[in-house]
Amino acid sequence: MLSPYRVLDLTDERGLLCGKILADLGADVLQVEPPTGNSARRIAPFYRDQPHADHGLFWWAYAANKRGITLDAARADGKALLERLIASAHFLIESGRPGEMAAMGLGYERLAEINPALIVVSITPFGQTGPYASYLASDLVGMGFGGFMYVTGDPDRAPLRVGFPHFYLHGAAAAASGAMIAHTQRVATGLGQHVDVSCQEAVARSLANSLAGYAIEGSVIVRQGAYRQMGGGAYMRITWPCRDGFVNFQFSGGASSGQSVNNFVRWMADEGMADEYLQSLDFKALGYGTVTKEMMDRIVPPVSRFLGERTKQQLFEAAIERRILLFPVATLGDILHDPQLEARGFFHQAPWPELDANPTLMGAFARMSATPLKAGGKPPRLGQHNIDVYVKELGLARADLCRLASAGVL
């Protein structure tokens, strides 16, 4: 869909996903790497545990479908080549610290001078301006500042992040939205602009109702482990152990959850395991966010006994039949064999001559009826497209290409 557009992707692991989304949507994304390679190539895990610049699975995941060139923008020749690419590009994405591009003589004003239609996307922890703009943020630091950690985890332990680094992924994915919004405006005006992305804001937008909870009710939401605090004094339980793992079963009142819980209690009663108290409650009538901690204390023991005797699969199958909103807590292995994903052909196996294998790769994030997305794409090898871009496209003499490679510019 985006095949007429060229994206220069200068990001490292903090911003790769933005260009990857645009690449999947069909844009020609050139990952511009330093001659020593993008730092994201060094992130574990590695294919077959071989630490190699082309074997990083983080790199596979977030550089797929891009083309790759090398260039040292700190060198005059490298910068000159980059400026030539900028002149005809449609997007430039970068994830340097605020001021880093300007220090290289490539601040937004300079970029707009070279190409007034260029959309420049800057992905930083806190945005280009403000009191934290210059703060250093690892992924964990960002998740804390975004408000995610405080509400996640067990009440008797430290606040907790989600189990895979998401701070920059949230920002980088949002950056793709910002880039395309700016593009839509450019179609009408012919003008580019600067898209200033804050990963902190992206995480803060991922907190469901908790922020409104403080702003409106003054309630500070605390982490509750398997439970969730629904405002002041209301709780629901979400995760439960079962015989061979865990299940997700939102135990709360309300129109849909309440009906599901009523159906579950009926199942327990059919098996002779629902006590009088459980059977006395009508969760649908109780309403969402109305079950108190005291009620949960009476509910949990019999429900835990019931779940503990059954496997994820047994519970899930019965849940579908009895219209109960109960789902397995899937392991990664479960996901690889998920019948729904299998039916939709999500995972891909692609021949990869350099590896002499058919590794499993990720599927597309959307199904388009007219323009199917590229799924299961591969990431570029270091400098894989230098000749295509520098020699064939920009007309650099082959001898000069070798000269610049030798000088450490490419």
Add this chain to the structure above:
Amino acid sequence: MNAAATMQPFENLKILDFCWVAAGPMTTGYFAEYGATVVRVESRLRPDVLRSSPPFGGSGKGLNRSGYYANYNANKYALGLNLGTPKAIEIIKRMVAWADLVTENFTPGTMERLGLGYDELCKVKPDIILFSTSMLGRGGPNSKLPGFGAVLSSLSGLTAITGWPDRSPTNPYGAYTDFITPRFAVPTILAALDYRRRTGIGQHIDMSQLEVSLHFVAPLLLDRANNAREGARTGNRHDAAAPHGAFPCRGDDRWITITCMTDAHWAALRAVLGDPQWMRAERFATLLGRKREEDELEALLADSTRAWEAQALMRALQAADVPAGLVHSNKGVIEDPQLEQRGHFVYYDKPEIGRHPVQRSEFRLSRAPAARNWPTPFIGEHTREVCRDMLGMSEAEIEPLIAAGVLEVPDAAAASS
């Protein structure tokens, strides 16, 4: 700057929006924020469940008081319409002819049952773009499974990998995946619109929120698939850095994140903490040493940080170039000076709900200030306006439909307050 340079990106874009709950309305919220005309279809007979989700502003009962709902629906028009009536479907088809884009996140099959499947929409407008997002996507054995975001955290593996190694997994807070999907949905929709502009070809977008969410755990899935390694819960630790965690500070439930990604960070942390005896130990001098004895390292570091006030330690560490930060509660986020400076929260005052915040998108566009601003509408607030201005219906047409319950307008209490 001339007018063209500051026009809204979506000034001429018209969206008929059936989305509800969080992922869908947040998606169309980006469009509303940047100037699209978004008409949200809703009925009092089957209101968005977020309308009855806490927190609630004001007092008493009512569907117009949820702060959760209000966060995603500002700048939209509210069309009250009972889709159970044939006349309503007729009105919807006129709206389809008006729209550039139709959005929905019902369980797959619902639009078809309403007579509003993609093929039907194409009969009205051959180049229409229909955006459909559902938990598990269209087709496949579990396509129609009901559920919501907290469930998808579990199905996507995010719950299994979140938590402490010695404890049960923990659900990431909230309907977490609902907030991942919009960031993929917006560029996908805009790419489809751009493609149609160039080629005249519309299409149906089918977005599985499970498949989108898997891209947020992709390297671990590739590891499982290609290296047969199952993901493990590691708390806040990092495989190639130590210390890397949240440590207690002075006060009640106060914490600081400290992450030493390099030897330089470790050296600077030592200096800021006054280089106590324990930090000078040989076993902590290397990354491998610190990883080997990480339990003890963390316990000792926690003893040191406990004496500090979190803000002071964070400032000292940032001044020494150590990535460290506050662990904000929801209160901390609302009061955060950085977010304040960015104008992240826009506060509105509206009858029934009262004063409440709406979050802006996570980017600032240098040429597109969000110009149009009104708070989330009451159910049916713009019914008359939409029918009159967008469909050209006369009052004589509109009022009987209101009386018949096909069109819905706010009840008298809301309208008069």
